[in-house]
Amino acid sequence: MVNSVFGSVGTTIFETMSVMANEAGSINLGQGFPEALEPPEVVEAAVAALRAGPHQYPPMPGLPALRQAVADNQRRLIGLEVDWEREVLVTSGATEALADCFFGLLEPGDEVLVFEPAYDSYAPIIRRAGAVPVPIRVTPPDWRLPFQEIEDAIGQKTRAMVVNTPWNPVGRILSEEELAFLGEKMLRHDLIAICDEVYEHLTFDGRPHRTLFARPELRERVVRIGSAGKTFSVTGWKVGYITADARLMKPLLRAHQFMTFTTPPALQAAVAYGLSLPDSYFDGLRVEMQARRDLLVDGLREAGFDVPDVEATYFAIAATGDPEGDDFEFCRRLTFEAGVTAVPLSAFYGKGDMRSHIRFCFAKREETIRAAVERLGEWKASGMRRAAAG
Secondary structure, eight states: OOOTTTTTOOSOHHHHHHHHHHHHTOEEOSSOOOOSOOOHHHHHHHHHHHHHOOOSOOOTTOOHHHHHHHHHHHHHHTOOOOOHHHHEEEESSHHHHHHHHHHHHOOTTOEEEEEESOOTTHHHHHHHTTOEEEEEEOOTTTOOOOHHHHHHHOOTTEEEEEEESSBTTTTBOOOHHHHHHHHHHHHHHTOEEEEEOTTTTOBOTTOOOOOGGGSTTTGGGEEEEEEHHHHTTOGGGOOEEEEEOHHHHHHHHHHHHHHTOOOOHHHHHHHHHHHTSOHHHHHHHHHHHHHHHHHHHHHHHHHTOOOOOOOBSSEEEEEOSOTTSOHHHHHHHIIIIISEEOEEGGGGSTTOOOOSEEEEEOOSOHHHHHHHHHHHHHHHHHHHHHHHHO
């Protein structure tokens, strides 16, 4: 006998495509792990902390230095006032933070609005917590939240919504209008928002990060999740953090206590150091990532792909050109024929039926991106030649 939730799900699409990329020897722009972006001073801070110790359990909510750094960073860069002692929790990655929220805040039978395309771990964890994910389908060409569908989906059992902004995989920042709409629904229907904001420091073209947590009337209803893995390009460290009103934080602490209890202290110390870096680091990260975005997006468009504007995150999506086709098969062909691996966007929909787009990651070395777009351009051109000859 196996659990019905986890027994019914397959291997994550990111692992599937990475295995395929290794088999084909292709350039992997599928999985979202960054290359050559780790700040050396943060890595050295981890080395120093590992040598110095201690090596035993740190405080369950996280090192005080890191919790203070999380609060200070939010005040300095976003303008939020946070009580580090009562409103900040350190977790073993943002995915654990999500699990803490779903297990700590939901009751069996509660309904949770999930805006698709969505990170593929949301729905299984919600279901394992005994709650019910209610998918709200978001579609091209503008990828804006469908207000009427959201209104229609809210019922007596609706307890929460998951809000991912900046949005993986779409690369959008939710607008003020969209956030205001969600906020009004939260107040009217007594809802909470679990806000996945791991790409908060990866916004481009001077765009600000927007968060529901900054709205005073909503603050006590919002849980905000951040990720050192995304901010410092160290995804393998698995250090995340939650910011929430003390009332909401209490059950999150209990869930964390019985989920992982704590996170490696040397990595916590290094992240505390990193969050205290001057503004120039965070500005430089955006500039560097924006340059890589431009390299990929411009290259994809020159190769003939239809690519929407990318406002934030690591990712750009591109249309396959065949809305009725098979995006997984398209990605397989790209991998083995063009030598470049992407991720099918259908993996971000519960029904797997949105097959018109694929996702590329541009958090890679510039030479990697250049080689990938060159291969894609050649593949597109060869296809056009074959079509003309046929």
